[in-house]
Amino acid sequence: MSQCFTIALDAMGGDHGPAAVVPAALRALNRHSGLVHLILVGRPEMVREELHRHGGQECEALRIHSASQVVDMAELPSQALRGKKDSSMRVAVNLVKEGVADACVSAGNTGALVAMARYVLKTLPGIDRPAICTTIPCLGGCFHMLDLGGNVDCAAEQLFRFAVMGSVLARASGTDSPRIGLMNLGEEEIKGNGQVKRAAQLLQASTLNYIGYVEGDSAYKGVADVVVCDGFVGNVALKSSEGVAFVISRYLQEAFHKNLLSKLAGLIALPVLHSLRRRLDPRQYNGASLLGLRGVVVKSHGGADAVAFERAIDVGILEAEKAVPRLIDERLREIFSQEQLQT
């Protein structure tokens, strides 16, 4: 990274607002010293107070950009789009549009972020709504999964475009010739719904490294670098996975707190349990990409703390550095004709 990239941060978004975003920004700046500039977008007095609390101060590399409103976590996207034109989220997205920032990161309301990003930045030719793509840990590493968001009832062509976009992101993240899997309820060719079967045909005929259908369990065994599905399926799969992980960790805690003996065993096993927790820490995978936009927009988990938000900033830096939107645009134009991209 030789160039300097500027990332706009929605300082007010998420459950913790500036309390998570500001320390995350300071840590990220420290790590990427001289190579990254950050803009904290939000209510100046609140952001400044938080900044001082952490011993930081405004400088060229860390500016505060005023925004008077905050998008509520439960607000309807359409309302936020109409009524929150001076919100920290909207202003952060605007900064990308204006070329002041190379990416923006927000932990705020997902629907509102998608709506604002789509309205302000516009989507690339051939993409109607951005797809949400996140990194998920699995045996031997991690994989990218998309869509996890609002693209429900996807046509085969959409699923194919998700594969193209996911492939670009995986490559930008360091995987040569990413293996693309199509999420299905079985690995046999006869299984699945019409859209998935047709998407499989499109993928097979393409130059992508398509490896076939993958099932929920094999995805976690690391068979693919990119797993493609419609937003409904992806969202349910991801949240179910979170649910299971939550139940297991709760059971683990309970097991080590049952009686004096198990508490003692837990005490002795503490370093091991800590290393396990670090390895499974969802914070290190925070930062979902909104792919298919004419600009880099990263969605942090709403409950992200500073450690997690810092990871989302890193995702924004990576995508800005690699110019992921441009790469996706080029790849889509390579694969599809002008006509196909207009439909």
Added chain:
Amino acid sequence: MSQCFTIALDAMGGDHGPAAVVPAALRALNRHSGLVHLILVGRPEMVREELHRHGGQECEALRIHSASQVVDMAELPSQALRGKKDSSMRVAVNLVKEGVADACVSAGNTGALVAMARYVLKTLPGIDRPAICTTIPCLGGCFHMLDLGGNVDCAAEQLFRFAVMGSVLARASGTDSPRIGLMNLGEEEIKGNGQVKRAAQLLQASTLNYIGYVEGDSAYKGVADVVVCDGFVGNVALKSSEGVAFVISRYLQEAFHKNLLSKLAGLIALPVLHSLRRRLDPRQYNGASLLGLRGVVVKSHGGADAVAFERAIDVGILEAEKAVPRLIDERLREIFSQEQLQT
């Protein structure tokens, strides 16, 4: 249970065949002594040999019923339906049809079992394909989830019927007024695809105890007794959950085997880890119900060992005892008009 119920077991199905089914049968007979009769369906010499290996013998309560063929795990359902008319799976289903058995249990090829059950037993009025329903552990207990199988692209009316059937099964399993949740990618009313939104309206207007949308993670927190979704979504969610559980247990093992110190900690924590494993043991939740048929058919996991298969037998006994197919039929007729059930 005062009456005696007869359960037909596909002794050749699954990865282990008679080696799992026969000992499971002996254990189940032992527990339900005098109240249950079991029929082992398969190749007599193989079944008999396995029976003798476990010190069991044929008697009135444990008969062997000959079937010369075996359905292959990878066989196409259509081929199995046409070509495997004397398979252990088909003959077990036939025994239910003929009234010789009150239920059948198979660990064989799911698609073939669904096809045979549907062809031989027929579905209830208003049901086109049986829904696969299983019990899933969650905080504070477990919930029923359906469909997990072949009903992809479900119309709202189908999802509503799954809710009716799941509700009957949950009640038969001991839950009064089961809470019905509809799987969605958010809890807000505006979210989801068309079918799900329309199904929500149908459920809201019904006499079922509908609690609204549930997400993958809240399902695992135990908010609903029955979670309804289409077969594609359900299958992906279930398998993803299995995948995550697999990854975590693998990491747990690795963490306790990293070095001498962690191995020592693991040794001390062994009783705790064992109790955790027992609590999370998927074998205790084995046995998925094919709901919507005119007879009880239970699908055991293909990899089931004797402990797991015994659980699937228990599911069959419960559904036979409670006459679940009749209860579902009655409930469907209560809720839908004759005309609605014919479409």
